[in-house]
Amino acid sequence: MPPALSLSSRSLRTADSPISYFIQKAIETPGLISLAAGLVDESAFPSAEIAQVVAEMMANPATAKAALQYGSTQGLPALRARVLDRVCTADGVKPSDINLTLGDVVLTTGSQQMLYLLGEVLIEPGDIVLAEAPSYFVYHDCLKSHGAKVIGVPMDDGGMCLKSLEKELIRLELAGELKKVKLIYTVDYFQNPTGLTLARDRRPKLVELAKRFSKHHRILILEDAAYRELRYDGDDITSIKRFDTTNEYVIYTTTFSKPCSPGLKTGYSLLPNDLVAPVCNLKGNHDFGSSNLAQHILNRLLETGAFDRHLVRLREVYRSKRDAMLTAIATEFASCPGVRWNVPAGGLYVWMTFPSGTPTGKGSPLVEAAVSEGVLYIPGNLGHVPNEQGKVPDHEIRLSFGVAEPSEIAEGVRRLRRAYAELETSKRGARESVLT
Amino acid sequence: MPPALSLSSRSLRTADSPISYFIQKAIETPGLISLAAGLVDESAFPSAEIAQVVAEMMANPATAKAALQYGSTQGLPALRARVLDRVCTADGVKPSDINLTLGDVVLTTGSQQMLYLLGEVLIEPGDIVLAEAPSYFVYHDCLKSHGAKVIGVPMDDGGMCLKSLEKELIRLELAGELKKVKLIYTVDYFQNPTGLTLARDRRPKLVELAKRFSKHHRILILEDAAYRELRYDGDDITSIKRFDTTNEYVIYTTTFSKPCSPGLKTGYSLLPNDLVAPVCNLKGNHDFGSSNLAQHILNRLLETGAFDRHLVRLREVYRSKRDAMLTAIATEFASCPGVRWNVPAGGLYVWMTFPSGTPTGKGSPLVEAAVSEGVLYIPGNLGHVPNEQGKVPDHEIRLSFGVAEPSEIAEGVRRLRRAYAELETSKRGARESVLT
Ligand SMILES: Cc1ncc(COP(=O)(O)O)c(C=O)c1O
Ligand SMILES: Cc1ncc(COP(=O)(O)O)c(C=O)c1O
Numbered sequence: 001m002p003p004a005l006s007l008s009s010r011s012l013r014t015a016d017s018p019i020s021y022f023i024q025k026a027i028e029t030p031g032l033i034s035l036a037a038g039l040v041d042e043s044a045f046p047s048a049e050i051a052q053v054v055a056e057m058m059a060n061p062a063t064a065k066a067a068l069q070y071g072s073t074q075g076l077p078a079l080r081a082r083v084l085d086r087v088c089t090a091d092g093v094k095p096s097d098i099n100l101t102l103g104d105v106v107l108t109t110g111s112q113q114m115l116y117l118l119g120e121v122l123i124e125p126g127d128i129v130l131a132e133a134p135s136y137f138v139y140h141d142c143l144k145s146h147g148a149k150v151i152g153v154p155m156d157d158g159g160m161c162l163k164s165l166e167k168e169l170i171r172l173e174l175a176g177e178l179k180k181v182k183l184i185y186t187v188d189y190f191q192n193p194t195g196l197t198l199a200r201d202r203r204p205k206l207v208e209l210a211k212r213f214s215k216h217h218r219i220l221i222l223e224d225a226a227y228r229e230l231r232y233d234g235d236d237i238t239s240i241k242r243f244d245t246t247n248e249y250v251i252y253t254t255t256f257s258k259p260c261s262p263g264l265k266t267g268y269s270l271l272p273n274d275l276v277a278p279v280c281n282l283k284g285n286h287d288f289g290s291s292n293l294a295q296h297i298l299n300r301l302l303e304t305g306a307f308d309r310h311l312v313r314l315r316e317v318y319r320s321k322r323d324a325m326l327t328a329i330a331t332e333f334a335s336c337p338g339v340r341w342n343v344p345a346g347g348l349y350v351w352m353t354f355p356s357g358t359p360t361g362k363g364s365p366l367v368e369a370a371v372s373e374g375v376l377y378i379p380g381n382l383g384h385v386p387n388e389q390g391k392v393p394d395h396e397i398r399l400s401f402g403v404a405e406p407s408e409i410a411e412g413v414r415r416l417r418r419a420y421a422e423l424e425t426s427k428r429g430a431r432e433s434v435l436t
Numbered sequence: 437m438p439p440a441l442s443l444s445s446r447s448l449r450t451a452d453s454p455i456s457y458f459i460q461k462a463i464e465t466p467g468l469i470s471l472a473a474g475l476v477d478e479s480a481f482p483s484a485e486i487a488q489v490v491a492e493m494m495a496n497p498a499t500a501k502a503a504l505q506y507g508s509t510q511g512l513p514a515l516r517a518r519v520l521d522r523v524c525t526a527d528g529v530k531p532s533d534i535n536l537t538l539g540d541v542v543l544t545t546g547s548q549q550m551l552y553l554l555g556e557v558l559i560e561p562g563d564i565v566l567a568e569a570p571s572y573f574v575y576h577d578c579l580k581s582h583g584a585k586v587i588g589v590p591m592d593d594g595g596m597c598l599k600s601l602e603k604e605l606i607r608l609e610l611a612g613e614l615k616k617v618k619l620i621y622t623v624d625y626f627q628n629p630t631g632l633t634l635a636r637d638r639r640p641k642l643v644e645l646a647k648r649f650s651k652h653h654r655i656l657i658l659e660d661a662a663y664r665e666l667r668y669d670g671d672d673i674t675s676i677k678r679f680d681t682t683n684e685y686v687i688y689t690t691t692f693s694k695p696c697s698p699g700l701k702t703g704y705s706l707l708p709n710d711l712v713a714p715v716c717n718l719k720g721n722h723d724f725g726s727s728n729l730a731q732h733i734l735n736r737l738l739e740t741g742a743f744d745r746h747l748v749r750l751r752e753v754y755r756s757k758r759d760a761m762l763t764a765i766a767t768e769f770a771s772c773p774g775v776r777w778n779v780p781a782g783g784l785y786v787w788m789t790f791p792s793g794t795p796t797g798k799g800s801p802l803v804e805a806a807v808s809e810g811v812l813y814i815p816g817n818l819g820h821v822p823n824e825q826g827k828v829p830d831h832e833i834r835l836s837f838g839v840a841e842p843s844e845i846a847e848g849v850r851r852l853r854r855a856y857a858e859l860e861t862s863k864r865g866a867r868e869s870v871l872t
Contacts, residue, residue: 002684006618006653007714008582011557014717017509017724042501050504051494058487065478068486068699073453109545109723116722121447142721146444182442217442248438263504263729278443281450285578286552287545288453291727293699 009125014145018137018382021362026376033412035325036376038192038348039403044317045261049306053297063296071292073284074276075107075268079299083107083268086302087252090228091242099247104271106279109290111226111255111267114279115139117286118222118251119146121278122182130168131185132160134383134396136192136224139185148182150385158199160186162206169213179216184209186221188240189228190347193383193398197237197345204243211249220272221250229259229311231346232319241270248272256298258348259311264294318348324406325350325399328413336420348402351380354395358423361394365426369419375412445561450581454573454818457798462812469848471761472812474628474784475839480753481697485742489733499732507728509720510712511543511704515735519543519704522738523688526664527678535683540707542715545726547662547691547703550715551575553722554658554687555582557714558618566604567621568596570819570832572628572660575621584618586821594635596622598642605649615652620645622657624676625664626783629819629834633673633781640679647685656708657686665695665747667782668755677706684708692734694784695747700730754784760842761786761835764849772856784838787816790831794859797830801862805855811848 019036026034057063074080084105088095095101108114123129125147131139133152143150154164165184172178184206188198198206210219223240244250253269271279283289301307326343329350333339338355360366361379370377380396399416401409455472462470493499510516520541524531531537544550559565561583567575569588579586590600601620608614620642624634634642646655659676680686689705707715719725737743762779765786769775774791796802797815806813816832835852837845 002682003650003652003654005656005708005710005714006558008556008558008560011714011718014714014721016713016717017720039506042505045500045504047494047497047500047504051491054490054494055487058483058490061483064481064483068481068483068697069478070475070693070698070701109726112721113723120444122442122444124444138721138724145718145721214439216439218439220441246438257506261504261729262506263727263732265506265723265725265727265729272441274441277452278441278447278450281452282447282581284453285450285548285574285581286722287549287701288574289701290545291699291701291730293697293701294727294729296699 010145010147013147015141017141019378022376022378025371029371029374032371032374032376033404033408033415034376035399035401035404035409035412036378037403038400040258040262040348041314041317041321041402044314046301046306046310049301049310050261050297053300053304053306057296057300067293067296069292071289071295073280073288075105075290076292076295076299077102079295079302080105080107080268082299082302084270087239087241087270090236091238093242098242098245100270104247104273104276106269106271106276106283107290107295108267108269108283109287110257110262110265111224111253111269112138113283113286113290114253114267114269115222115224116142117279117282118183119143119148120282121275122220123148126180127182128172128177128180129183129185130165130181132187132191133385134193134380135185136187137382140385152385152387155194155196157196158202159188159191159196160198160202160206162202162209166209169209173213173215178213181213181219184219184221185224186240187224187226189225189237190230190344190349192227192347193349193378193380194351195342195344195347195349198240200237203238203240206240207243207249214249218249223250223252225252225254226258227347228254230315230318230348232315232322233345251275259314260298260301260307264291264298266290266294266298318401321401321406321409322350324409325401325413328410332413332417348400350399350401352397352399354397354420356395359394360397365423366419369422370416373415373419375415375419377416446581446583449583451577453577455814458812458814461807465807465810468807468810468812469840469844469851470812471835471837471840471845471848472814473839474836476694476698476784477750477753477757477838480746480750482737482742482746485737485746486697486733489736489740489742493732493736503729503732505728507725507731509716509724511541511726512728512731512735513538515731515738516541516543516704518735518738520706523675523677523706526672527675529678534678534681536706540683540709540712542705542707542712542719543726543731544703544705544719545723546693546698546701547660547689547705548574549719549722549726550689550703550705551658551660552578553715553718554619555579555584556718557711558656559584562616563618564608564613564616565619565621566601566617568623568627569821570629570816571621572623573818576821588821588823591630591632593632594638595624595627595632596634596638596642598638598645602645605645609649609651614649617649617655620655620657621660622676623660623662625661625673626666626780626785628663628783629785629814629816630787631778631780631783631785634676636673639674639676642676643679643685650685654685659686659688661688661690662694663783664690666751666754666784668751668758669781687711695750696734696737696743700727700734702726702730702734754837757837757842757845758786760845761837761849764846768849768853784836786835786837788833788835790833790856792831795830796833801859802855805858806852809851809855811851811855813852
């Protein structure tokens, strides 16, 4: 045995991904239909468009050189200009209306890297982040590795409950803990995992709340708009960022992974100006710039309009997959008392709630039955942080219609129903044996 | 004024890149020849090969899907297998000879990301890293942001002086500080910035030293082989990793940025097996995987042999650029007493030493004269860490022949000579005015 490694306290706070177990199950089980992974539809990738864009760029020595050389830490200026324009157009403003310039835009290795960098720049061990309950579980792990304490804020059909958020902030202030509150994290469009969207009228109020409680330092709102462009019903809703007219309180982050291709692993963010240098200085140490080729590809896809044409097609693909999933769930679970599910207007996820007393987590009868029926989901408990009593809701699941084919989706839901039926039978059996 | 941001202690330790000033100069000064940047030759990018590989991958639905979907945190298995084979072949061993498997290979966003991750996984503020003096200055900043103290180890023509390293380790042990020593960092092939290579016979000895002083915990060697494949004279030298036959003490890291294209921003590393999980867990939080498309492109370039054919051409391009630089320096500086330079057998850099009393750093007369003559270099002091007296050598410079054309290289060196001549004249003037 060699002498032991001596790992940093950060490393000791950093665990394996909680979904490794589910990925392993998926690999080990042939024929399994995965409604678990947040992967995206593969039949709809813009592969022809990417081939064409790359061929054009490589054929011209000037553009080939530009794409194959190192880029900059902050990211390709042309692409930064396009995404700034894109977000502002969606919000019906000019960048200057909300005090934004090209210098406030940062490109990263997926939006995940920005989530990480922000934690690194802001969090001291013991600091507090307020997040929707449930929320994007990968970011919980990230925040844990920064040493943050995540406090969950209840949601209703309009997303994060601002009344509950306000109560929590008041409680923290009375407990002398407001000093530790650094971030309010919200996935405000078709949230991962619940599919819920923050209601239009809560958006300016959320900014006001952050301002009101910024008594010791600025409490920032991290608006993770990863799924904004995957809308299947109704009109786009203004971002929270739109209401941060001085560009001081809201970080807007989003990604090309979901509306285009995760293989390009490129995200983009609009940052309060005084946060740009701290974030880019750290990113300079991380990698001094993400893949420049990927940024050039995306820039051309946006420039030629291929991106927007692709998005129209992609929305149709996902709309019909979502419908396939909702139809299957309604058919299969209609007669199950206490089983509920959200009807998302976009994104990739349907959130199902089983009657309490139906644990869904790792090792639970439901997950075991589901795997042996041949379907995989993500347990809802992964998205929750324990409350004061150390408890998390354990009777929810996340289903993704991202990667499976419509026919697989329907079959996957049927398998889930069979798994649930086995549980009902064995419960009934247990009840009956108690009675006899 | 909004309330202040509250930044983490890590963020407060993280500064702007010290070369921002030089990049800014380069942008502001039209006609400037930059011998500063570590950028790579643009005329030699394998753009046709990349276009072809992408066209082929995108034309086949199965390969297009694989390349455009999310990859894995650890990186594309096929590419990991190829690079493992590549390094072991260069070292004349089979992976099993030195206890390596596919599971010990990790792909990152450039090798820079691995350098960062290793610091993050190993360093607690106050810990010590031993590094060549001078060394890769970007990594110094990284280590500073982790809170590490970097101690410089003198170099001679054979690279890091192991006698000095041993003395330093003994000194640290006597001072009770061995507990804090986590890493020995070496850029052991055509080092950035000096161009020096660690001598063949020092390599096994370095591993022995790390073992001998691993009294409290394992002291790891970080072998940064970024420039190994850019050799222009002589035969390749066995890696340090080759002598770590149990795969416990040496991390081998390198990159496709230098021998292929930095726009793909892909690095690869061989890690002691028990370091893989801590590094990948953290990388899972950073981005859960670097650009998958870039990894697929590189995999195909290696598979088709395009990569190796390109490398042969590239070495010729760089060899002639290096020769252009060395010829120009020999011509221009032959008659300058006390001016010396290294003759690198590979890499991208020539290291020049001026007589002491010729400061070369930011704001110095030489840098000012050079910029007004129209040439830019990197001051040597950036690569050094202050000694006990807070001093760093300040009369050295790094010249890169990476990006400039051969004719520009010669002209750049002539401009540097003129800048130096102005200094000599004004010094002589100063001496004469003292005499009169
Ligand atoms: C809410 C949310 N944010 C961020 C991400 C990160 O994705 P990427 O790094 O590919 O942009 C994801 C991915 O699933 C997500 O669901
Ligand atoms: C010694 C050394 N290591 C690592 C790197 C990182 O390069 P990359 O992240 O592009 O692989 C560089 C780049 O200049 C370098 O000089």
